[in-house]
Amino acid sequence: MKRLGFILxxxxxxxxxxxxxxxxxxxxxxxxxxxxxxNESDIDYSDLYDELIAFYENPINLNNTTPDQxxxxxxxxxxxIENFSYYIYKVDSMRTIYELQLVEGMDLFTIQMLxxxxxxxxxxxxxxxxxxxxxxxxxxxxxILRFDGTxxxxxxxxxxxxxxxxxxxxxxxxxYRLKSSDKLQLGLTAEKDAGEPFYGTYNKGYDSYSGFLQxxxxxxxxxxxxxxxxxxxxxxxxxxxxxxxxxxSLVTNITTRSQGLKRHASTDEYNFFRGVGATxxxxxxxxxxxxxxxxxxxxxxxxxxxxxxxxxxxRLPTDFERKRTVNQQVLGGNLTYRHRFxxxxxxxxxxxxxxxxxxxxxxxxxxxxxxxxxxxxxxDYLFAWRFFRFFGETAVNDAGGVATxxxxxxxxxxxxxxxxxxxxxxxxxxxxxxxxFGESSRTNNENGVYMGAxxxxxxxxxxxxxxxxxxxxWLAYQVNKPSSGYETLLQVEYMPNRxxxxxxxxxxxxKEKNLKLPDEQxxxxxxxxxxxxxxxxxxxxxxHVSFKNVxxxxxxxxxxxxxxxxxxxxxxxxxxLPWIDLTLAARxxxxxxxxxxxxxxxxxxxxxYAFYTxxxxxxxxxxxxxxxxxxxAQLRVFLRVAQTYYTDNRxxxxxxxxxxxxNHRTDFRIHLQWKI
Amino acid sequence: xxxxxxxxxxxxxxxLSLHAQVATIVPSSYAPxxxxxxxxxxxxxFQNPAALGQSKNLxxxxxxxxxxxxxxxxNAVASVAVPTKxxxxxxxxxxFGYASYNEILSAITVSRSFGEKLNxxxxxxxxxxxxxxxxxxxxxxxxxxGVQLQVLPNxxxxxxxxxxxxxxxxxxxxxxxxPSVFSLGTNYRLHEKVSWLVQVDKEVHSSVRWATGFEYAxxxxxxxxxxxYGSDYFVPTLGAAVAFDGFRFHLHTEYRYPLGLTMMGxxxxxxx
Numbered sequence: 001m002k003r004l005g006f007i008l009x010x011x012x013x014x015x016x017x018x019x020x021x022x023x024x025x026x027x028x029x030x031x032x033x034x035x036x037x038x039n040e041s042d043i044d045y046s047d048l049y050d051e052l053i054a055f056y057e058n059p060i061n062l063n064n065t066t067p068d069q070x071x072x073x074x075x076x077x078x079x080x081i082e083n084f085s086y087y088i089y090k091v092d093s094m095r096t097i098y099e100l101q102l103v104e105g106m107d108l109f110t111i112q113m114l115x116x117x118x119x120x121x122x123x124x125x126x127x128x129x130x131x132x133x134x135x136x137x138x139x140x141x142x143x144i145l146r147f148d149g150t151x152x153x154x155x156x157x158x159x160x161x162x163x164x165x166x167x168x169x170x171x172x173x174x175x176y177r178l179k180s181s182d183k184l185q186l187g188l189t190a191e192k193d194a195g196e197p198f199y200g201t202y203n204k205g206y207d208s209y210s211g212f213l214q215x216x217x218x219x220x221x222x223x224x225x226x227x228x229x230x231x232x233x234x235x236x237x238x239x240x241x242x243x244x245x246x247x248x249s250l251v252t253n254i255t256t257r258s259q260g261l262k263r264h265a266s267t268d269e270y271n272f273f274r275g276v277g278a279t280x281x282x283x284x285x286x287x288x289x290x291x292x293x294x295x296x297x298x299x300x301x302x303x304x305x306x307x308x309x310x311x312x313x314x315r316l317p318t319d320f321e322r323k324r325t326v327n328q329q330v331l332g333g334n335l336t337y338r339h340r341f342x343x344x345x346x347x348x349x350x351x352x353x354x355x356x357x358x359x360x361x362x363x364x365x366x367x368x369x370x371x372x373x374x375x376x377x378x379x380d381y382l383f384a385w386r387f388f389r390f391f392g393e394t395a396v397n398d399a400g401g402v403a404t405x406x407x408x409x410x411x412x413x414x415x416x417x418x419x420x421x422x423x424x425x426x427x428x429x430x431x432x433x434x435x436x437f438g439e440s441s442r443t444n445n446e447n448g449v450y451m452g453a454x455x456x457x458x459x460x461x462x463x464x465x466x467x468x469x470x471x472x473x474w475l476a477y478q479v480n481k482p483s484s485g486y487e488t489l490l491q492v493e494y495m496p497n498r499x500x501x502x503x504x505x506x507x508x509x510x511k512e513k514n515l516k517l518p519d520e521q522x523x524x525x526x527x528x529x530x531x532x533x534x535x536x537x538x539x540x541x542x543x544h545v546s547f548k549n550v551x552x553x554x555x556x557x558x559x560x561x562x563x564x565x566x567x568x569x570x571x572x573x574x575x576x577l578p579w580i581d582l583t584l585a586a587r588x589x590x591x592x593x594x595x596x597x598x599x600x601x602x603x604x605x606x607x608x609y610a611f612y613t614x615x616x617x618x619x620x621x622x623x624x625x626x627x628x629x630x631x632x633a634q635l636r637v638f639l640r641v642a643q644t645y646y647t648d649n650r651x652x653x654x655x656x657x658x659x660x661x662x663n664h665r666t667d668f669r670i671h672l673q674w675k676i
Numbered sequence: 677x678x679x680x681x682x683x684x685x686x687x688x689x690x691x692l693s694l695h696a697q698v699a700t701i702v703p704s705s706y707a708p709x710x711x712x713x714x715x716x717x718x719x720x721x722f723q724n725p726a727a728l729g730q731s732k733n734l735x736x737x738x739x740x741x742x743x744x745x746x747x748x749x750x751n752a753v754a755s756v757a758v759p760t761k762x763x764x765x766x767x768x769x770x771x772f773g774y775a776s777y778n779e780i781l782s783a784i785t786v787s788r789s790f791g792e793k794l795n796x797x798x799x800x801x802x803x804x805x806x807x808x809x810x811x812x813x814x815x816x817x818x819x820x821x822g823v824q825l826q827v828l829p830n831x832x833x834x835x836x837x838x839x840x841x842x843x844x845x846x847x848x849x850x851x852x853x854x855p856s857v858f859s860l861g862t863n864y865r866l867h868e869k870v871s872w873l874v875q876v877d878k879e880v881h882s883s884v885r886w887a888t889g890f891e892y893a894x895x896x897x898x899x900x901x902x903x904x905y906g907s908d909y910f911v912p913t914l915g916a917a918v919a920f921d922g923f924r925f926h927l928h929t930e931y932r933y934p935l936g937l938t939m940m941g942x943x944x945x946x947x948x
Contacts (some may be wrong), residue, residue, distance in 0.1 A: 106924045189916065294694065321932075496828055499827075500827050500828060538827070540827045540833070541826065542790070542791070542793050542825060543790075543791070545790075545794065547823070547833075547835075549833070549835065549860055551860060551876060553884075567878060567883075567884045569858050569860055569876065569878050571835050571837075571858070571860070588837065588840065588858070590856075590858045590878045591879065592880075592881055592883075592884075619880065619881070620880065621840075621856070621858075621880060637705075645842070645858075647842070647880045647881055
């Protein structure tokens, strides 16, 4: 009766609340913002974008979904997914989307993000068998063309430079996708970066090609992947090629979400496997096996190589000398047993190289993997009991290294979520494909404890906080001694109504770093580096116009050196013209970051599948304008122009071949998307 | 000798003005604490052009500002605001300085109110600088864009960008850049009679300025304003306004140590 009453009230509220909500792009932007804004490394988010857009176009039926499917919406916490599953179990099926407010722990902020990706449909939709003709009939095709460039000439293209770039200064890519519900996906991608030759002595056609075929739900096979794919198992200590959920303002979302094998659809030229893989399910068991053979880029001129070339750029003759010089074979598998309350998994991988990897003799790299063969195995678990969820993974490699990660999620009351995570990665534990939770981008030489708490004291407010303490028992990059540090975050969010949201965020980090002497001379001194940042964001919408402002201040101090202060202020405007399917999105920002450590990262709305988040440092302003025009139901065009203008009297921007003479840089992108 | 001291004072004051994110030629705002960007009670010449969007009547304004009780550091401004059916139009003129050094700023402001929540304004400015008897006047165009938005019934946001195009005056001997300033502010109505304004400004070459102030209107005919702003040091402000019939008189003062007092008087007449 209470539920029926709630539904009636909700429907009445819907009638009054028919104003436009934030657009899907804003929701995606928010998700990215929360996942990436404390992550300053260059991560390929295009797979995440792909998943979110797929769910937007084919929303998840909440009455006929699985926890695994919901877990792909990475802003949902494990506890929220669990509570939702329990709610469905209790009520059998939802009658309206507004019932989400009845799910314990499902707050206004999460519902706002969730709404574009879910729907309420029949609880008993027929799964349907694998019939080739039906699958082809349901197939959708998509063709994407992209063309990028920079207006200002770059040094590397000048004929006076030796060696100069071999190709033209434009980036082009072509993507074809075939998708048939959740049964079949096929894709081909061809790409040429700026400076790479399209056709010539070194190259015939595009510089890079990739492709995949993924078949799902065929007989016992939940997925079969041929071509380019990614593998993710456990908590990522052995195998995690997708982006990991690290420290973010979603403070209790710390478990790894991507599980199993899935196609590699982005233009990332490094982080994927090429071969074949399959996952089969037998009752409560799930078995995955995969094999990959790739030719990687590296400088093998001395009979060994010190690192893979990961940028995928082939612009100079030396780049081509390093192209596809190392054969890499990977064989791996995973066995998972699922019970109603727990999950256990075993993962093993073996990697072979035909040329030995041998790092430079830097002390901090002493324990890094060297050689031609690498093996690792792990055991992972997930166990749910009442308000608790225990999870973890323990792994070993053939060098005797051990890595273990163990965590607990706890929701004592619906307005409070707690998370604790402990990890220990020994210095000898160094794997190619590990990507576990941690401070360092490398899953080794780290010991730490993370604690997160999320409190929703009243409906429109949310308070999130985390603290992470970490220690490295050996030297690390730019730290010439064993070191320690900690990081804290406090965020207060307020959403007075569906059209206005704001948050204030404070973040403080202290870690040890080599002290740079004023004359740039090498130093053996290590000192504490402290960085504090304070951000206020407000987003609001009036009819077809939405606005967003961010004001951020930061302060960095290394040792006894005087602190440096950074400041950023931005204005975003998005205007949707309702009568011609045209959306204009613009940003104007001022930044003042006197030192590189004061730099700012702020997500920028871009053309689909493009993720360029510039590190803003120096003094100047930046603006961009994006145009999104839907010509008809099939054809859509995106245009983008962005300029960074420095006012700190610099005479040039960039380094090496990317150097631009002058104080401004202007980029453009053209993106065409054709769907049938 | 007096002129040399005055010139040095002018240079110093110009430097401080830059720190205060205010173009030399642009007079101070009588908004509390100089936090003008989300101040929507009146449109003030050369301040946020969006505020013009809600003018309902023809308004004439004359303003005189004197800095540090120095006759040569005076700024005289006249403006008119004309509401029309679709857009509101403003025209402003400002003269600063004296015969051998002066700056003139002329502006046409166009603003529109979109519903009751959103005001957008654009200002086209022409700045003129008298350099010397031989070089005479040099001028350049620039713009100013502003938005004021009623986000919640008691909460307004204001945004203003002055000179986003980085206009400058170049001669053989000098390059004078007009300040490019990005301002963001809020106006929170704490009570029917009390408003609290907060603002941050960033001039592209200078450090951040913050400003805050309160406006208290015990009666419709009288209001008091108190506040302050600062970048490297704090500048307190105090002001008041009285209104009768169509007339309104504003008095605004600032105290900047060690230079002294800045005073501004504004007389407005609003046609009914």
